[in-house]
Amino acid sequence: MGPGPVNADPRVLRALSTPLVGQYDPWMTATMTETMGLYRQVFATENEWTMLVDGTSRAGIEAALVSLLEPGDDVVVPVFGRFGHLLSEIAERCGARVHQVEAPWGQAVPASAVREAVARVRPAVLAVVHGDTSTTIAQPLEELGAIAHEHGALLYVDATASLGGNPFETDAWELDVVTAGLQKCLAGPPGSAPITISPRATEVIDARRSVEAGIREPGEETSSRRIASNYLDLAQIIDYWGPRRLNHHTEATSMLYAARECARVILQEGRDAVIARHRAAGDAMAAGLAALGLALYGDQAHRMANVVAVEIPAGVPADGVRTALLADFGIEIGTSFGPLHGKVWRIGTMGVNARKDAVLTTLAALEQVLRRAGHTAPSGAGVDAALAVYAERPAEVATVGGHA
Template identity: 65%
Template sequence: MGPGPINADPRVLRAMSAGLIGQFDPAMTDYMGQTQELYRRVFQTRNEHTLLVDGTARAGIEAALFSLITPGDRVLVPIFGRFGGLLREICERAGAEVHVREIPWGTVFRPEQIAEAIAQTRPALVAMVHGDTSTTMLQPMDGLREICDRYGALLYTDVTASLGGNPFDQDELGIDAATAGLQKCLGGPSGSAPASFSPAAVERIGRRHSVEAGLRDPGQFPSEHRIRSNYFDLGMIFDYWGATRLNHHTEATSMLYAAHECARIIVTEGLAETIERHRVHGAAMHAGVLGLGLRDFGEAQYRMNNVVAVHIPEGVNGDAVRADMLTDFAIEIGTSFGPLHGKVWRIGTMGYNARRDTVLSTLAALESVLVRHGVSVPRSGGVEAALDSYRGAGNPA
């Protein structure tokens, strides 16, 4: 019950146990095509280039940024948590001239702040996190497309922590590139990175794609225009997933099965219904921790549906509480990073764990451990507050 990874849905684990098949078996390529279509529905996009990058969520981030950035490009990275800092580092490693704007953790950027930063820096790319689990904040993306268009900038966002549990319509928001991971709201294991790219992003990548289907001579291209990674060269990955079926790498078959099943479950439940499930159970968890007398962290109106941060009570060893939760109740909650390390707990309700029983069990366990650590809490305050929240939502399971 931390900020991810979470328990994978048993249906995903069963899908992963299916037998392996060859990467160019018609059944395999058909399954790849099904997976692409399912993720178009999850990202809410018509983008042809919607696919998987083999590797953890960070593999998707690196593929997108290394393929979109030509060394020397100006890139704007607005940072409101730890994972914005990660984007900054990756952009620097890609050779970008990185311009950073930072705000206090627990807040989000207002459109005028981003507009001012874009006007000042004139970037080729704006790279920012949608939901940053280090702070539990969800960055509003409305209006950013219009701001980027004024200055000819592409817009990338990391939706690892938010996709499937919070509203995100890639086409409506005008996001050029978005990458995610399975291990949070999508309800799977870490190891596959769903990603989707707009025609404008594909055109930018295509200009840098030095080897198409292995037919071009790399020597005729200036080295600074070549994507600096072979594995993360999206031009070749596009060819691998496209009609040419470039033999770029061997697809991680079991992870393909997992990613397919994650998306199938969401589409079957309904994307709107999945997001609402995360909202309802996240709201119950939020009500429950307040019912225990804990203080929540950050701007409440911008909190993600799927994770809440609470201040650790004064004089309490936060890591000891987490250890007792894990040892005595087999429930994991998270700490945080940087300026919040040792100051807040992060409690998630996401994917398969966005359920009534997990919320109530976590709150009951947390109450027991807090009492043992000398914290005065209202008796059954967390569980009762969560139940009140559920009653207000129509008592969902």
């Protein structure tokens, strides 16, 4: 019940055991094509190039930035937590000049501040984290696509921690490249990074294809700079997933099976229903934690649906509570990074764990542990508050993985 990775859906674990086949077996290539179609629905996009990058979510992030950026490019990065700093570091490793737009941890970056920075810098890329789990804050995206395109920039979004559990509209919000991971709301294991690429971004990637890669013929126009990575070169990955099936690397077959099942599970329940289930679970958890006398951290108007942070009460041993929860109840929650380390706990309700019984069990266990640690918590208040939220939303208590 932490900020991820979380428990994988049993159906996804079962998919991992599917027998392997050859990389160009018709069933294998058909599965790749099917997976592309499934993730178009998950991302809410018509983008042709919607596929997987083999590796954890960070592989997807690096593939996007290394394929979009050339040395000397300017990048604007809104920073409101640890993972904005990560995007900045990766962009710097690409040789880009990074311009950060910061908000205090616990708040989102105002769109007006982003607009001012983009208008002033005129970057090649506006790179933003959607949901930063270090602070549990979600950055509103609805205005950012128009802001980026007005000034000739591409908009890249890291949706690792948000996709599947929060409202997300790739095409409607004019997002150019989005990457994610399986280990959060998608209820899978880490190791595969879904990605979707707009036609506008595809043009930029396509222009950087190199003669050396064997994709362009000698004499064709190419960029003056080669993409720094072979494995994470989206131009080559596109050709591997496309109709030509040009050999690039050995597809991570079992992770393909898992990623496909993650998407199938979401779409079987219904994308909107899954998002509503995450919101109900997150709101129930937040209400329960507040009822236990814990202060919710950050701007609650911009809290992610799938993870909530609470301030650790004075005098309560932060790591001691986490250790007792795990040892006595088999429940894991997280702390945080940097300035928040040891000051907040982060409790997730995502994927298969965004369900009523998981929320109630966690709150009941936390109440017991807090009481033993010296924190006065009203008996049963957390569970009662969560039940009250669920009572108001009976349609959002869905059956997930065999559990109500």
